[in-house]
Amino acid sequence: MSISTSPPAPVVMTGAGSTELSRSEPPIIVFEKVTKIYANGQAAIRDASFTVRPRDFVFVVGASGAGKSTVIRLLIREERATQGHVLVEGQDLARLKHRHLPRLRRKMGIVFQDFKLLPNLTVEQNVAFAIQVTDPGRPHLKEKVGEALYIVGLEDKLSAFPTELSGGEQQRVAIARALVHRPRIFLADEPTGNLDPDAGWGIVQLLQQINHRGATVVMATHNREVVDLCRRRVLAIEDGRIVRDEAEGAYLRDGDAIL
Amino acid sequence: MNPIPALKFVGRVALQNILRNRGIALASVLTITLTLLGAGVAVVVVHALDGVLHTEESQASVLKVFMADHVGFASEVNLEQTLGHQAAVAKATFENKDQAAQQAGSSLGLTQAINLLEKSGAGNPLPASLNFHLRNIKAVSELNREVRTSALLDSGPHPTDYNADVIPRLERYIFVAQLGGGLVVGVVGAVALVIITISVRTAAYVRRQEIEIMKLVGATDWFVRWPFVVEGVIVGVISALVASVILLGVGVGFGGGHSLALGVGVRFAALIVLCLIVAGGALGSVGSFVGVRRSLGT
Numbered sequence: 001m002s003i004s005t006s007p008p009a010p011v012v013m014t015g016a017g018s019t020e021l022s023r024s025e026p027p028i029i030v031f032e033k034v035t036k037i038y039a040n041g042q043a044a045i046r047d048a049s050f051t052v053r054p055r056d057f058v059f060v061v062g063a064s065g066a067g068k069s070t071v072i073r074l075l076i077r078e079e080r081a082t083q084g085h086v087l088v089e090g091q092d093l094a095r096l097k098h099r100h101l102p103r104l105r106r107k108m109g110i111v112f113q114d115f116k117l118l119p120n121l122t123v124e125q126n127v128a129f130a131i132q133v134t135d136p137g138r139p140h141l142k143e144k145v146g147e148a149l150y151i152v153g154l155e156d157k158l159s160a161f162p163t164e165l166s167g168g169e170q171q172r173v174a175i176a177r178a179l180v181h182r183p184r185i186f187l188a189d190e191p192t193g194n195l196d197p198d199a200g201w202g203i204v205q206l207l208q209q210i211n212h213r214g215a216t217v218v219m220a221t222h223n224r225e226v227v228d229l230c231r232r233r234v235l236a237i238e239d240g241r242i243v244r245d246e247a248e249g250a251y252l253r254d255g256d257a258i259l
Numbered sequence: 260m261n262p263i264p265a266l267k268f269v270g271r272v273a274l275q276n277i278l279r280n281r282g283i284a285l286a287s288v289l290t291i292t293l294t295l296l297g298a299g300v301a302v303v304v305v306h307a308l309d310g311v312l313h314t315e316e317s318q319a320s321v322l323k324v325f326m327a328d329h330v331g332f333a334s335e336v337n338l339e340q341t342l343g344h345q346a347a348v349a350k351a352t353f354e355n356k357d358q359a360a361q362q363a364g365s366s367l368g369l370t371q372a373i374n375l376l377e378k379s380g381a382g383n384p385l386p387a388s389l390n391f392h393l394r395n396i397k398a399v400s401e402l403n404r405e406v407r408t409s410a411l412l413d414s415g416p417h418p419t420d421y422n423a424d425v426i427p428r429l430e431r432y433i434f435v436a437q438l439g440g441g442l443v444v445g446v447v448g449a450v451a452l453v454i455i456t457i458s459v460r461t462a463a464y465v466r467r468q469e470i471e472i473m474k475l476v477g478a479t480d481w482f483v484r485w486p487f488v489v490e491g492v493i494v495g496v497i498s499a500l501v502a503s504v505i506l507l508g509v510g511v512g513f514g515g516g517h518s519l520a521l522g523v524g525v526r527f528a529a530l531i532v533l534c535l536i537v538a539g540g541a542l543g544s545v546g547s548f549v550g551v552r553r554s555l556g557t
């Protein structure tokens with residue numbers, strides 16, 4: 001739907017233009033006075049409110065332990081908000097029944113710092129796995145897997161095993177796997193955390209490309225270089241609080257960055 | 260969702276699980292085999308004991324109804340037919356005075372005394388009787404109550420006779436044997452269930468990464484759970500087959516190579532094998548269901 005292998009329409013080719021277009025649409029993600037307190041009493045998110053429009057690209061930045069991963073976990077309903085509401089496409093995740101969780105997850109592509117590939121499956125099998133365990137009868141499985149691997153530039157590594165790939169390539173396989181359901185929302189939690197700067201930059205460019213193809217991207221990171229180079233929307237978290245929300249921000253407050 | 264590729268997937272993952280965790284699978288087959296063997300032996304022993312008790316019971320389940328001397332043959336036949344047609348009555352036989360004398364003579368050693376009485380002109384003192392063989396030991400006292408109202412009965416102090424004392428004792432034995440067997444089967448079943456649950460939990464732990472990814476990409480609980488359930492059923496059924504082979508082997512061994520020991524017939528043996536397979540499959544599926552629940556986070 002939003003992501004397709006056919007050439008995207010010109011209007012979604014430019015990131016800046018898409019932001020203009022999405023102003024009139026309802027937000028795809030809403031955090032409404034969200035507080036998350038873990039079972040051990042640790043408050044990870046405190047009274048956080050923000051919205052994300054369709055086709056936005058958002059960096060969630062902050063020091064380690066600030067609460068970035070908790071934002072991602074709340075979005076995929078791995079955790080529930082202790083207070084407030086998290087809405088995805090207008091759906092309040094607090095009211096989402098357990099049996100409807102798969103439907104939510106299939107709308108989303110999710111990647112992590114540690115790739116989460118299955119070591120005993122090939123690249124092709126790893127990507128196919130996402131279809132086999134959700135919709136094993138889906139026709140043209142091989143073609144769909146091929147398409148996803150083509151988008152991430154790994155069409156020539158189909159039968160390689162994850163251990164035979166570089167970190168950047170492994171993350172691309174994870175991204176391809178996240179793409180097979182053609183997600184409208186793409187979530188990445190420190191996707192460059194285990195990568196050297198070049199490979200990391202490649203992954204961020206790939207995420208921007210996915211964004212240009214129409215997906216909303218939320219990327220949690222503490223990779224300052226990447227954030228500063230991209231000049232996309234920045235949501236800064238400190239100790240669970242949203243302290244800054246800038247449309248074309250840097251990792252640090254612009255004033256601080258000069259120092 | 261198309262069921263056929265889904266089933267293929269489930270079957271393939273289940274087999275992969277078993278092969279990948281051969282050690283755990285083997286250990287569970289071993290323990291479940293042992294527990295099923297325990298249950299099988301318990302069932303066979305209870306069955307054999309039950310057989311012995313039933314023989315005893317059928318021998319004890321005889322109600323002797325003594326007839327008054329004046330009663331004619333037609334009335335006796337009439338009584339025999341009305342009572343003999345009841346469902347609880349397996350067989351009714353008539354024992355005339357001479358047979359009664361012979362019986363008493365041979366079993367009690369009273370031949371001389373009876374001969375003496377006959378010679379003295381008093382005649383044969385033993386009454387004729389109708390003997391009702393009942394299917395069920397409990398029916399004896401009921402039939403006894405019913406028959407005592409008949410006018411055809413001997414007027415002596417004991418117009419009927421049955422083994423009143425042996426009946427409750429036999430009933431108690433049967434009850435204890437069944438209770439004991441049931442207890443063994445229950446305990447053994449619970450142990451097997453715990454073992455399967457633990458082994459599936461271990462298998463789920465080994466596969467936690469796969470399960471995590473499945474949930475992440477939006478697989479339903481069905482897809483996470485069913486390979487484990489199928490795995491449990493496979494392990495349970497294999498265990499049941501191994502236990503059956505051992506049980507039959509031992510049975511034939513003790514039976515002298517031609518028949519099974521303890522008077523177990525072919526039909527009963529087949530029934531046991533079937534029950535073990537069903538029990539193994541049920542244990543496997545229930546254990547897996549419980550074992551995988553933690554991984555699903557429901």
Ligand SMILES: Nc1ncnc2c1ncn2[C@@H]1O[C@H](COP(=O)(O)OP(=O)(O)O)[C@@H](O)[C@H]1O
Nearest residue numbers: 038040042043044063064065066067068069070
């Ligand atoms: N499962 C959990 N149980 C308890 N505390 C947690 C859990 N996950 C995270 N935390 C705590 O919540 C805070 C935010 O964590 P996290 O969202 O992982 O931060 P970040 O991703 O920005 O490093 C930290 O103090 C962390 O220790």
Ligand SMILES: [Mg+2]
Nearest residue numbers: 068069070190
């Ligand atoms: Mg984190």
